[in-house]
Amino acid sequence: MGVVAVLRHVWLTRVRGTERARDVSDAVLTALAGLVLVASGLVGIWNGEPAGSPWVHAGPLAVGCLAMLGKRRHPVAALLAGVAVFAVDVALGGSVGLLLVLFDLVYSAALHAGPRAVLRLRAASWALVVLSLLVGWTATGELRITVFLGLQSFALVTTPLWWGLAVRRERELAALARARADDLRDLAELRAAEVRAEERAQMARDLHDAVAGNVSAIALHAEAALAHPAAPGGAADRERAALEAVRAAGLTSLEEMRAMILLLRADSGPLAAAPRLDRLDGLLAGARAAGLDVRLVPARPVPPLPAAVEQAAYRILQEALTNAAKHAPGGRVEVTAAVSGDRLGLRVDSEDGRRGTAVPGAGLGLLTMRERAESLGGRFAAGWSDDARSRWSVAAELPVGVPVERPVEVGR
Template identity: 35%
Template sequence: MQAMFNHWRRWLAAHDRARDTLPAAVVLFVALWATAVPSDGHGWTWPRPAELGWITLACVPLVFRSRAPLVVAAVVTVLEVLARAATGTQALVPGASLVAVYTVASLRPRRTAWITAATVAVAVAATAVGVGLGDQSGVATSVLVRIDLVLLAAGLGDAVRSRRAKLALVEQRAVLAEQTREEEARRRVTEERVRIARELHDVVAHHITLVNAQAGVAQHLVRTDAEKAYRALGAIKETSRAALEELRATVGLLRQADDSPPSLAPAPGLEDLDGLVDGFRRTGMTVDVTRTGAARPLTPATGLAAYRIVQEALTNTHKHAGSATAHITLVYGPDTLRLTVADDGDGTARPGPGTGHGLIGMRERATAFGGTLTAGTSPRGGFRVHAELPLPAPKGNR
């Protein structure tokens, strides 16, 4: 039974004309039945032709009630008023006008609906008084009943409209929530993709640069100093191993399921700076480090950003400045770490135009934690990278 009801409901929802015609047919049947049964309840008679014609005429506009509800309400009300005035009987129930008022209330704003209902109620009441027969109490009761019916139709229509609006709002919020979740997911995927690309660039650029430099040293010494060439090859082996480990850890992030535990390998930080500098020194590059101020530990994320900035700056110096000397300066302020990597090269060793990804990555790392980064040629010659990263507040000041 419920399945059949749902089937017809869906069918009526897809056919506007049938949905609008059904109430008109019901009203026509009820009106004919009311006029066919005598007031004493005995016997049954056919409606008079005039009554039959007016009843049918008043129901016809309901077929178009969804397209023009206000126009249909006005036409139906006028036809019912004319029908009562022409037939001079109270038997005609205001069924068509009730359906019209309900339609207006369910499809139009509340203010418009109640103004329409009040107008129809006044017209129906006035018509009932004008054709009233018998004692005044019977007329008064008939008038009140008709007004109540009109107001009830308006209330039902308003309730249906409110329910539709509420359901539409709930559906809109659900769609918006789904879109927001999708956008948030896409944003997180994009951020993770950029982060992994940045990590891959830093790891590959750094280690391949070191391998290239150590291979050049080994090639130069293999015929003149076999011992040094052997040590250079050993350095290539260690650098390659470190590169593979970092690549394996970074690429492993792409293969993890959403609920996989994070890698237990510690991320590099400024405490690993000496090892990074030693790697470049083994390639023959001169690097000096100056620390100023009371050093204190950074957060793991900020420490990784500082490490990668120094790593990328030294890699660029080695690729583009030849045998220049690199100067690393760390200045610990009250709430800021000022990090500078400068070289005294002239750029003559530049092998070709760079992609610019290194500078972009360094700047993104700094700004991701509320810091800043500038890069460019130094007034004294060479290239200079300067970053300022926020430091966590000392424990005593928290």
């Protein structure tokens, strides 16, 4: 069973793997079958007696099989050549091997020839049947012989022609079915795109009407509070600094919200620039305004990076600093951003003097940072350090990828 499977695999992939290989294998197999028929004495089928040696039919058989090699690219020319060789073979008495060649060439012409050539071929086949009937009746005057000649010509030409046309129609119907399936798939994709566009538009409207409005109100109230002069004093200065931080965060959120709304509305004109590492100084300033003691560890300048990497890095650092502000207010934070080899390393260490069992920010923040890193093929880790400083560390590695033109430097 294994040998049969191997032979079948070789036959389908090597011998019959391409159209050219199929044409060559058809010609070779027909030649072998014709030689076996010649050796069996199946010659002289038209005059009833072999004319000399039966191997004289091997020459026309070889030429006919060579004509079969062009039956796919030049079906009409191959058929005409086969008819000429068949006429020579008939003059020598005829052989069954040439009948196989002619049968294959007529079938291939019906399958591969152009529409106008097929119409002419059909007309010629019926003309041959009628001509054979007329010749038989004129030459013999016997109805039995006349009908026999008509049936012979019909079987010789019209049968392979009908077979080839049937296969051709099936292929055309299959091609139409595939084209219709492709059209239906394209239509389904268009409908799905319309549904997605409507959903994105609805999300954009919700962001604009609900979230953006509330953030705008926060920024306006903070600005109104800042408009009043404040009496000097430590508490008042701290409250004013907090209001300024609220106002700055609100304005930044509005800007990013606008970018997201425009991104959801794909036809709303140019989009706002996505956050990049060149805005890291502003991010650190916001963290300091929120009460953190932020220190950027000295690092080499960050080389040019793809926009997707810079955006993911910015968001990871932003979320890590936000978690530090929530869970370690007033604590010390060290931020590191540096490229080593083909990886961008990010690290945020926050110290608050406490080491509890609960994981700070163990919710959507950590999940979002991990998804951003892993979506680019990077790695992410967060947890308590094992040293005595009781630090909560967030670390990520992002593949640098292909550099872009804009140089970026991470400053203090």
